[in-house]
Amino acid sequence: MPKPSAEPSFPTVICTVDVVLMTLKDDALHVVLLTRKNAPFAGAPALPGGYIHAQEDRTAWDAAARVLRDKTGIVSPYLEQLATYSGADRDPRGWSASIVYYALISEELLPEGREGLLLAPVAALPALPFDHGEIVALAVERVRSKSQYSSLPVYLCGERMTLPRLQAVYEAVLGEPINKVSFRRKIDELGMLEPIEGELTSGAAHRPAQMYRLRESYRRALSVVPRGINS
Amino acid sequence: MPKPSAEPSFPTVICTVDVVLMTLKDDALHVVLLTRKNAPFAGAPALPGGYIHAQEDRTAWDAAARVLRDKTGIVSPYLEQLATYSGADRDPRGWSASIVYYALISEELLPEGREGLLLAPVAALPALPFDHGEIVALAVERVRSKSQYSSLPVYLCGERMTLPRLQAVYEAVLGEPINKVSFRRKIDELGMLEPIEGELTSGAAHRPAQMYRLRESYRRALSVVPRGINS
DNA sequence: GGAATAGTGTCTCTAAGACAGTATCTA
DNA sequence: TAGATACTGTCTTAGAGACACTATTCC
Known part of the structure; x- marks a missing residue:
């Protein structure tokens, strides 16, 4: 040595x-x-x-x-x-x-x-x-x-989130609007969220949103899609 | 100070x-x-x-x-x-x-x-x-x-290259075959190569390939495509 | 019921891949 | 001419976006 x-x-x-x-x-x-x-x-x-x-x-x-x-x-x-x-x-x-x-x-x-x-x-x-x-x-x-291709923005949300909220977070980070149908397809594909049974937002004068949480295995690891979230 | x-x-x-x-x-x-x-x-x-x-x-x-x-x-x-x-x-x-x-x-x-x-x-x-x-x-x-989405592999080639050679280089790096038509569309989209007028490969018992060179502006900078070279 | 947003079904359109055709060289 | 690979035209198919329709809340 x-x-x-x-x-x-x-x-x-x-x-x-x-x-x-x-x-x-x-x-x-x-x-x-x-x-x-x-x-x-x-x-x-x-x-x-x-x-x-x-x-x-x-x-x-x-x-x-x-x-x-x-x-x-x-x-x-x-x-x-x-x-x-x-x-x-x-x-x-x-x-x-x-x-x-x-x-x-x-x-x-x-x-x-x-x-x-x-x-x-x-x-x-x-x-x-x-x-x-x-x-x-x-x-x-x-x-x-x-x-653009991963679940990174979920760390900007709290433990629980709705899909409309998550889409707003992605749009804020990316600086461009995202197609709602495509976005939901992608989040589904990422497979990182699970709905919290029976838990909905409330208080607003419109249909409430389903609350989701991060699956255990994605709490500290990213999930990615091959072709990007938007476009 | x-x-x-x-x-x-x-x-x-x-x-x-x-x-x-x-x-x-x-x-x-x-x-x-x-x-x-x-x-x-x-x-x-x-x-x-x-x-x-x-x-x-x-x-x-x-x-x-x-x-x-x-x-x-x-x-x-x-x-x-x-x-x-x-x-x-x-x-x-x-x-x-x-x-x-x-x-x-x-x-x-x-x-x-x-x-x-x-x-x-x-x-x-x-x-x-x-x-x-x-x-x-x-x-x-x-x-x-x-x-997957840039011109990086051209640095593995010399100054001049043919498209079949460049495709082989991409396939070697990525470890998977690439569709020829799509590959050529992508390389065209990257816009980094220009054909050397009149210069073709020779000596092989088949149609010769067009020789290309890197455009001046891409000699030290990468070119990228939004959706990836393959898939 | 009306207003507002959540969520979904489906059509369109773009772009990637398959496939086959033509081109051009050597032997 | 045969064989090989370069190059291109075009059809098919997968996926992203547009759009509209239904769902559910509060007022």
């Missing part, structure tokens, strides 16, 4: 994780930002992020989950690697590599009135420090892309 | 790049492996990889291109980030993060008889050190996935 310093060491890479946590508010995608407590850019809103703790985190995924939990109090049901942003110029502290994850959550599960936590609509994002603007853009593109 | 050591430092993350370089040989995907010169696993075939040189590499992409060029002599026309593998256990030297890139190249452009360079078929891969086996599997999946 060689010693760590058998090769010339290159210790100057700063290794961090960042998380793009997205939710749906007023039928528009929003990203969760946090007011930075430390320099650089102290006081500015930015993506939740932090150093990898080699003693504590088993993998970068664990680091991202820890950062998200500690800084926002959120445990997202979906947390996936997006990409790694790196380079000499992206952070004034030096050559850095940030392993970026993205996550989705229902608006209901967001903690209320937490200090320094804010929601920004991805369609009208404020200027962000580092390359966080570019990162959010890629995350949004990824979510749109995956939503 | 803060000093780099304003926060407690976590210098124990080893930051590297690895490259999964793939090519087509005998109509089967192969990956380029390199015999490791240094410990750990010296003497074993593994993915080309190395440390990020913060003084020299502007980004991790540059580091991957440098590693590929210096260790194999290859400059690939297509080099894209795949994912980052990280953790405490993947490298005996300690907590490491490897930013992995994948690349495609035509077999003709591979350097001949270079010391320590070998081609392994992805369908029958030898045991690889670190998590390189898992990495290659993901790279293959990515190439298959992208080939």
Whole structure:
């Protein structure tokens, strides 16, 4: 077993994780930002992020989950690697590599009135420090892309949902209307939902909608269709 | 501007790049492996990889291109980030993060008889050190996935190609036959090829095929179709 | 009953695949 | 001319979208 310093060491890479946590508010995608407590850019809103703790985190995924939990109090049901942003110029502290994850959550599960936590609509994002603007853009593109052929948007809903609601969520994410008949055929094909027997929406002056829930096996795994949800 | 050591430092993350370089040989995907010169696993075939040189590499992409060029002599026309593998256990030297890139190249452009360079078929891969086996599997999946709806496989061909050859390349990558009429409709839709006037294959005992080349604007960018090449 | 939305049956139209025909080379 | 593969025209079929009809609630 060689010693760590058998090769010339290159210790100057700063290794961090960042998380793009997205939710749906007023039928528009929003990203969760946090007011930075430390320099650089102290006081500015930015993506939740932090150093990898080699003693504590088993993998970068664990680091991202820890950062998200500690800084926002959120445990997202979906947390996936997006990409790694790196380079000499992206952070004034030096050559850095940030392993970026993205996550989705229902608006209901967001903690209320937490200090320094804010929601920004991805369609009208404020200027962000580092390359966080570019990162959010890629995350949004990824979510749109995956939503075209998978069950990803269910993570933007709560535990239970109706088909009309789910269709509205898909339309909000994809930014285009979906044919109702086709959509229901596809959701059926995805096979991820099961009706909750006898449970219907109520209170509105029209026919109530059937309530559905995610099948157990799709609680943390995506379901996909070969030809896409829309078109 | 803060000093780099304003926060407690976590210098124990080893930051590297690895490259999964793939090519087509005998109509089967192969990956380029390199015999490791240094410990750990010296003497074993593994993915080309190395440390990020913060003084020299502007980004991790540059580091991957440098590693590929210096260790194999290859400059690939297509080099894209795949994912980052990280953790405490993947490298005996300690907590490491490897930013992995994948690349495609035509077999003709591979350097001949270079010391320590070998081609392994992805369908029958030898045991690889670190998590390189898992990495290659993901790279293959990515190439298959992208080939379903884009012009990615053209990077496995040389500068010029015929449609029957390109179809054979797609079929080799996707592992399934493609309807000839549909394939030609799709390639036409992709709009990336232009016929070379008057240039046909010759020598075979049958009708010659029209030679095509990549249009200038698609030399380093992919072209995509909304509904996929096959099915 | 009227208004509103949920859910379904069915026709149309687009596009993918099958198949067979014509074209053009070598031996 | 025979054999082989390149290329193309066209029919069939599967699936997506349009549209209209029925269902069920509250007022």
